[in-house]
Amino acid sequence: MAPTPLIAGNWKMNGLLKELGELQTLAEAAGAGLNQGRDILICPPATMLSASFGILGNHVAVGGQDCHSAESGAHTGDISAAMLKDVGARYVIVGHSERRADHGESDELVRAKAEAAMAAGLIAVICIGETEAERDADATIDVLARQLASSLPDDMDGNRVVVAYEPVWAIGTGKTPTADDVRHIHDFIRRTLVERFGDAGNGVRILYGGSVKPGNAAELLAIDNVDGALVGGASLKASDFIAICQASPTA
């Protein structure tokens, strides 16, 4: 049985408290049935997590955009998985390409963060994806194989880990891979997960991310082994994000 689709919004470094109205609109849509047969997640900036949880309640999950690999300690400016859990988060994104690029995060660090997230009782959304240069060098599959091998914890529970395939060149650019490329790559990710984790690998949701919009969501979300989307820019506006949720199949 295919896993329940997950439509996730990553607000990145966007959002002030005055934007909470967008979440109010989303909460109302979810309360009216948008969340039937699909899971919906918003990852706002950490400053908005607590208020977002208050608004979204049980209809829409909230998540962090990153966590530290340690439980607590002298790490100024960082946030632990337990702190995210404490304010109502159920998920946390780890290894987003922007953190890999801006903060030099390695596969090994991403894996440690995913382990910390799971230990705190959060679902880890582990991001992988090739850069444009890697794609041009025909290295996409090699890069993804390395990231999967090194960024994923060994202790796998299909319900506690989500993999998000986000080609770096598609993020914020309006460009997307062809449907055939997405099918081929998600199929590769699925086979890799099953080879390593057995049947648990079939339960892991594999999201596509990178320039998902209301206009292309239905086509992308209908592809085999695309179990949802990780949406950046289009998640900031409730009407666009709701339209993307509506485009997703239901379990």
Ligand SMILES: O=C(CO)COP(=O)(O)O
């Ligand atoms: O990075 C992304 C989500 O994590 C995708 O961002 P965009 O949807 O803005 O391309």
